[in-house]
Amino acid sequence: MSQDKPNKKIWITGASSGLGLALAKHYLLTGNRVIASARSEGELNQLAKLYPDELSFVKFDVTDNTQIESVANEIEQLTDQLDLAILNAGTCEYFDVDAPDWSLFERVNQVNYLGVVNSLQVCLPILKRTPNSHLVGVSSQAVQAPFIRSEAYGASKAAVRYLLHSLRLDLAPDDVSVSCILPGFVDTPLTQRNDFDMPFIMSPEQAAHRIANAVEKRVFEYAFPKRLTALLALARLAPSGWFKFNARKRTS
Template identity: 60%
Template sequence: MSQAMDKKVVWITGASSGIGLALTKRYLEDGWRVLASARKSGELEDLLEAFDSLTFVPFDMTDDSQIEAVHDTLSSYSAHLDCAVLNAGTCEYLDINEPDWKMMDRIMSVNFFGLVNSVEVCLPLLKKASSPHLVGVSSQAVQAAFPQAEAYGASKAAIRYFLSSLRMNLKQFNVDVTCLLPGFVDTPLTQKNTFSMPFLMSPDDAAKRMFNALESRPFEYAFPKRLTAMLWAGRHFPKLWLSMLAPKTK
């Protein structure tokens, strides 16, 4: 069997920047065959030139009509997937003074329904692997409420529940399911934030933590732990959390 056939195969969505790009690098450096998806190749271009084991598969995960074609494309490169890391997402904030309620649809379309579409793409290929692993990226934002994060937080909470339930259904097929809950990571999305982001980490640091944690296939992995502890306090002392974070009365 050739060296290429020996490689484990991972599919990563949202791979053209931020955490997805850093995860792509991490898997390549560990010797995996990486199928990377995003709407455009973006910052993947340099990696595509440097690694024969990297393939770009365009995918707009909000477009249901692409599901079958993307599945077929992935199948043409590999008969199975050992792992799928569904990472793609976006963020917008609600301005309660001038609310754009349609923004809720946009965020859910990408973060939640886009992930569901991605599961539809990859699940048949995961089932063909000997020890498959399905990974979805939620957020520490689900641990306690944040102002203006109604859409983002709700979409990430939906991902968390969806994966928890899916884990039960997929046990019969030997598919392990992990939900990742990262804290604040320095990406093009978070660089637009105008508020303080405690324990901000680089994409490479986040990817290293994720990659190492996924080796043991936990049900959930939330990091960094200092932020987890802070949000635990916010969740269990909601009145104090509200007084700290809510905009002051005019």
């Protein structure tokens, strides 16, 4: 039986674009109440016209820890309970070892990893007092094997994954489930900047549908699509083959 029945109260970060926006649409369409956060409203404006009572926007720059208290207060004004929090806000910058911009490690980490830590400070107190609540974080399939130029992005997503695995243990007595999502390539503004092949890429709507199904089943870790998961498992089984394949790409 479904654990995440409609009319849940759901907080989604990074909801103004891409995957977060598609998740917000999915949960609104299926009869839930969504609190959407990002630095800008983006396309949420259009969605708010369709769902004036069910969608609220709470502005939050996840890198700014001075906003934690006011964002938490704003959410508490809207709802005293949160059934589900999806910490999805993220960014990607690629490292160039020949012209290194070392500051990008800090920028990427601030959003992808410390942004999750800041978001946890907003939502954990509310999740803890909501019976049978669920915390979901968005990592990446990039953590399954090393990719070229992904030093900063991959490390930040590996940190998110470890954080969620560890939190799952600590939150078990509080009746808060924890899930980690590892998407493959999704066609969003984040990947539209990429200049390389993205195998098995899918639309944000397809990805949101898969994620919502996994969330409903409270899958602990959900990596998709399976074909990419299998390819990356092979990479781990044959690391020297993966090394040669990728090193060749870097020199070509």
